[in-house]
Amino acid sequence: MNAREQWVALGTIVRREVMRILRIWGQTLMPPAITMTLYFLIFGTLIGSRIGTLHGYTYMQYITPGLVMMSVITNSYGNITSSFFGAKFGRYVEEMLVSPMPPLVILGGYVTGAVLRGLLVGAIVLALSLFFTHLTVVNPWVTASSVLLASVVFSLAGFINAVYARKFDDIALVPTFVLTPLTYLGGVFYSVDQLPEPWRGISHANPILYMVSAFRDGMLGAGDIALGPAYAVMLGLMLVLGWVAITLLRRGVGLRS
Amino acid sequence: MTSAPALDIRDLRKTYPNGVEALKGITLTVEAGDLFALLGPNGAGKSTLIGILSSLVNASGGEARVFGVPVHARRSEAMALIGLVPQELNLNQFERPLDICINQAGFYGIPRRVAGERAEKYLRELKLWDKAEHSARMLSGGMKRRLMIARAMMNEPRLLILDEPTAGVDIEIRRSMWQFVQGINRAGTTVILTTHYLEEAESLCRNIAIIDHGRIVEHTTMRALLAKLDVETFVLDLAAHCPDALPAPEGIALRRIDEHTVEAELPRGRDLNGLFAALSAAGIAVRSMRTKSNRLEELFVRLTGPGKEAA
Known part of the structure; x- marks a missing residue:
């Protein structure tokens, strides 16, 4: 396939993914909007009003970047696992496997679709937050690049999960037992500076902490981690997971016999 | 390249990780323009062979070439020449037939405008145009089989592989599918057909191979085979x-x-x-x-x- 044909193929996968997200908007866009509205109401308005300020921001302002990042991460991951595993389960992944598309185009198409859903949900949650608080964006580049990197990282992780999954339970296990705990312990609702040792040190092993911190730094200028290490972790994870994902796809693990 | 056979298989072998030896060194040639029958009982190795040709199964040894292009070494080029209608339904049931066809063309790098024209052409030829905008899950079994043929034609392949395309299809639809296959073969597409309906192979195909227990046990013209009777x-x-x-x-x-x-x-x-x-x-x-x-x-x-x- 020449470059132009590869662009057509990539666009086809992305278009199909976007159509899927919009077709089942009640499953893809509505639930995070409702869940995050409840978070804003309960943690931000009801409980947050009694907490006071964190790094000079109201609790509601402080947790908003974390909740946006949490939505982006879970939706990017969830989109690619359900879509790619669904294609495996229904066997229509074979439509792509018997085509001349190189593995990188297949991976790129699915990751782009997952990132688009993550960012769309993130934008919805951000828009909803404006009903509850006033937000600023201190550094738009850090804000945009950190949310994009986090979305790519968890899209790649979700793709790897979907490649190995043999049944629907396998794509539910990681979000339930790994992703959700890491997100809740990743500084979404608090600053790790508030934690005593050894929990503060242990928290630094959680990659989501670096993503939430960088995004919060971009929006509020109040991150827990310096931007250098945060970007190093995100870029490092992206490269490692990208390499694993493309290797699995090239070898046909879970796809070709 | 034009004189190369549509399919040239040399000593093709496949042993699955569980030790099952599905192909035990198959050598087979299908000439360009042929309408070729590949017969064999269940478990003989037909689907494994087709899986290797369509790159869904990795061969353990040997080589397969499609119009001179090695399937393993130059997968992308080889796949562009092939259309596959698999034995098992593998449609996205939530998509519309029109989208399924247009997307399939997109996977081959065919621009959307051309894909739309082709989708209409093949859905009409296979009498599915009136269902083009329905959900695929609403189609009958026979319609789904025809949709898989239309989908396989979207890249206008030089070699079309049909793995039991008429299984479970009533005789009227089966005959209309035969006519379609004969039509595209007359237009120059090489066709390889596996079937359990032996009269289908007998009436459609000029050449035949019979595979059993992972080996070719007969490879000849249909006329020569029947003359053995x-x-x-x-x-x-x-x-x-x-x-x-x-x-x-x-x-x-x-x-x-x-x-x-x-x-x-x-x-x-x-x-x-x-x-x-x-x-x-x-x-x-x-x-x-x-x-x-x-x-x-x-x-x-x-x-x-x-x-x-x-x-």
Whole structure:
């Protein structure tokens, strides 16, 4: 396939993914909007009003970047696992496997679709937050690049999960037992500076902490981690997971016999 | 490149991780423009062979070339030449037939405008255009099979592989699918067809290979294969009990089936007078007679039946 044909193929996968997200908007866009509205109401308005300020921001302002990042991460991951595993389960992944598309185009198409859903949900949650608080964006580049990197990282992780999954339970296990705990312990609702040792040190092993911190730094200028290490972790994870994902796809693990 | 055969397979082998040796060194050539039948009982290795050709299965050894392009070494080029209609339904049931076809074209890098035109062409030819915007899950089994053919045609392949395309399809739809396949073959597409309907292979295909236990046990023209049926078998219903000792007329083999039935096998075209004379002389009266089903089915059973297991 020449470059132009590869662009057509990539666009086809992305278009199909976007159509899927919009077709089942009640499953893809509505639930995070409702869940995050409840978070804003309960943690931000009801409980947050009694907490006071964190790094000079109201609790509601402080947790908003974390909740946006949490939505982006879970939706990017969830989109690619359900879509790619669904294609495996229904066997229509074979439509792509018997085509001349190189593995990188297949991976790129699915990751782009997952990132688009993550960012769309993130934008919805951000828009909803404006009903509850006033937000600023201190550094738009850090804000945009950190949310994009986090979305790519968890899209790649979700793709790897979907490649190995043999049944629907396998794509539910990681979000339930790994992703959700890491997100809740990743500084979404608090600053790790508030934690005593050894929990503060242990928290630094959680990659989501670096993503939430960088995004919060971009929006509020109040991150827990310096931007250098945060970007190093995100870029490092992206490269490692990208390499694993493309290797699995090239070898046909879970796809070709 | 144009003189290369549509399919050239050399010593192709596949052993699955569980130790099952599905292909034991297959060598096969299909010429460009052919309409070729690949027959074999369940588990013979047909789907594994097709899986390797379509890159869904990795070969353990040997080589397959499509129009001279090695499938493994130049996968992308080879796949652009092939269209596959798999045995199992593999449609996204939540998409519309029109989108399924247009997306398939997109996977081959075909621009959306061209894809739309082709989708309409093949959905119309396969009598699915009125269902183009329905959900695929609403289609009948026969419609889904035709949709998979339309989808496989979106890249206008030079080699179309149909793995049991008419399984479970009623005779009317089956015949319309035959007409479509014959039409695209006349237009220049090489077709490889696997089927369990032997009359389908007999009426459609010019050349044939029979695969059994991972080996090719026959690879010839349909005409030559059918010419091997140089004997005819008749089933004779007797008026009385069949004696234990049957006569042995020259050139005719008589077999006792049960106490009222005898089978007679004799060279094609030979008159039956000698048979009846011998039976009459032995005091055996024949009440009725019928031809035993034969042709391809009989050959198939002979070639792949019990006792034909390869080492």
